[in-house]
Amino acid sequence: MKSLKELYRIGPGPSSSHTLGPQRAAKLFQEAYPQAVSYLAELYGSLSFTGKGHLTDAIIIKTFLPKSCEVCFMQETAPEHANTMILKALNETGAVIGEWTVYSVGGGAIKVKGSADLEPEEIYPHHSFAEIMAYCKQRNIRLAQYTDEFEALDDFMNEILDQMLSTVATGCITTGVLPGRLQLERVASGLYSKAKQAADPSRKQKLLIMAYAYGASEQNAGGGTTVTAPTLGASGVLPAVITYYYRDLKIDRKKIIDGLKIAGIIGNLIKTNATISGAQGGCQAEIGAACAMAAALVASLHDMDDDKIEYAAEIGIEHFLGLTCDPVGGYVMIPCIERNSVAALRAIDAAFMAEELGSLKDHRVSFDMVVNTMNYTGRKIAIELKETSLGGLATVVPLADSAPKKHCD
Template identity: 45%
Template sequence: MDSIKKLYRIGNGPSSSHTMGPKKAADIFLAKNKDAKSFKVNLYGSLASTGKGHLTDKVILDTLGKNTTVSFLPDVIKPFHHNALEFFSYDLEGKLMDRWLVYSIGGGEIVDGANKYSDDQEVYKLNCMADILKYCEDKNISLYDYVLENEEDIMSYLDQVFTQMISCVEGGLVKEGTLPGPLHVNRRAKVAYNKYIETKDIDKLIFASALAASEENANGEVVVTAPTCGSCGVIPGILYAYFRRGLYTKKELIEGLAVAGLIGNLVKHNASISGAEVGCQGEVGVACAMASSMDAYLHKATNKQIEYAAEIALEHHLGMTCDPVLGYVQIPCIERNALSSKTAIDCSEYARMTDGQHYVSLDSVIQSMAQTGKDLKEAYKETSLGGLAKTTLNK
């Protein structure tokens, strides 16, 4: 498995697959084609279906410049992944200089060529939870120790992740007004935060913090993928509330982020964290599993209880569709992040009532998630062609 650093990416929202990945691809193509006089970019499949709402065209135009045309071709499905984009560069006479087909596979990661990850590295030798649990049991170490054993330098990066998550929540808690786009969605984080100030009820702070991070994402601000932009509010919802209330130290919370990162990495490696590939079970479902493992770790759960907490969270998101209204990462995404923060805490508490023994392993549920994603109709995988995306909204 690759480094946890590749899971927690710091960058602009609203979508890791639709903005961060395409931006990275556009930067690479531009660097290879410095002498080009114009560009054309075709967006295929899900990138084309929800690209406008996710601001894909904007990020490409901002990167390549004004001599660029972007075409939306939702009916063209490329073989490797639904999020495909193709770059073309031209000289002064309009002669084709270069072309590049690339896939944005979620979490800001891009893939160049069939099945070949562009920059995937084997930082972790063990790729499934059963092996990791056995290894940790044999050595009598925690999952956090295991992360440190594999990535000695991870703590300084997670310090940056922590700082960015806190600052993202703080930014969102004070803002008012509507989010960009035709839905005119009202920001709600500040309202929830004011309720917290009145009541001192930590649940309201968790809701407010998750809403704040997700609203910042919808506004295109800098967020941390955890594991994606669309699901970037779940972990900060808990992280900020626990930090603000002084329940855990920064060091403890960063350790929790390491454990959560390990869980997210397992899903990313063995299944997918892309809404276009497996639906929202791979985004908010995985974020909930990560947050639940973090919460369990903070509560000094055993490794088996932590594995159980993550498993329950993912199991009970199986089949969750990705069908954002008008393609904007707003409805249902923002509310879903807030509710998932609370669910993660419940899953952790549930697992900690047990000795960690349970029937479905985390490895099995990851496989089930991948298969469920394959079986889901395309309408429910970030195309905005079905489900909630077809609903009539109350005005």
Template identity: 50%
Template structure:
């Protein structure tokens, strides 16, 4: 892009079929529908954890808030909405996976409803998000079973941060910086779902990572885009970290929070008996 003087979106357009943006428009429509469904649905998610949905109440509280609490609450609610739809068997967009599907839609949704960005800009942002995700998928891994949650939510954070930076007028260098930070600051993140459900800690993680992606975009936009560690460096480091990670921290529900919470649940169950 630097050599040709083009944007990352130009690069995507040059290497994809002519209907890529029509496809991304469908993706964006589904992301918005999933969030809408998640914000309206209430009740308890399926499974033994009996976890209550929170997106609806978070959204109501966000709309009634002022100052910095309002945008943060909006972002949390949108991420929770998608993640809860995923946990409840609803239709979601893998971005890059189902378990990390709440981050990119939440950030794009926030940019539309809080920042007033147009669908056209957001769809072009999704082109860059997909490009970033494919760099990880092609040169690393997006599988929690292979490299832990750093490969899922770390990639989602990078995708959302890069896309947001572009939508907000960032340069390719600033976009790469935002994506690098989004990935870098999720290195080592384990995949330890309680009881094997993509609910605890997964749903909350999507909300916090969405906020982190927004912060990475803002941070990069304050800079001139120059930085020491490249996105490619972080992809390589993520793979090295994933290979060093014990299997029980890679989507087996045998280590980390999963093991602690399982022991506690078992004790509570026995006490109740």
């Protein structure tokens, strides 16, 4: 498996595969062909169908500045990968002097066809939870110590934690309407006000977590800076849970950092053995993965043993199996923002269930089994329901006339 620094990334919303990935690809391509007079970006598949709402064209054009880049939304089926872009470097006559086919594989990661040079190195020798647990038992270490065996992450995780907390805090005091044709009102600040006034502890807890999830997700939807966890579309789940435990329950920062490492292991395994891309696996790959990560973190904060941490992660993702990705208008807003809140609440429930059920029985379904099942299920989900906005809620929720997109011959 690759470094957790490849999983947690700080960057602009609203979509890691549609903004972070293309941004990185454009930057690297520009560095490879600095002599180009201008550039052309052809978007295919999900990048084409939802690229306008996901601000893909905007981030590509901005990255290539001061030189110009024409962005074209192609109508053909994505060649080889659901998130495909073809970047072309042009000379003064418009002739192509360089070309890359790039796949945005989720979480901001990219692959360039025919090039292994951009592939990050493998840091971890293990590729399943069972292998990791066997290693931990052999070394007599806990899951929280596993990452320390292979890479130094404390400084990096502190930066990630600070950004998560900052994103939530900013989102909870920001009001107004999110950009785009949905004209969606921000509600995080209203939820936070309700939470502060709530007398019932249970209601207060739920309102706080909802406010934090909405705050981070609204910041992401508005193009603000947030953290892939494991993606930007699901970037409200883990920060919401972390903010609640850190700010409201006053859990020790070191313990939160250890929890982030454990959550990272869970996300990394899903990314390695299945996918965290909504365009490939549906929203189960994003929200389901985020819920599993957050559930594992919560379990660790409650000092559960590693078996129960695994159980919590398994519950967290199992009950999102089959979840479709059908963003209305191509925006990371409906149903995405609300789903982040649902998953944050469910993560805490998953950890609670793991603790109570785990003391009564062994769990028959392992985390590895569910990841493999999610991968299989994702392949079976129709293309219309995998971040194309061609089916599901995207086709039944009323929306104003579509904004024109640039098509290339």
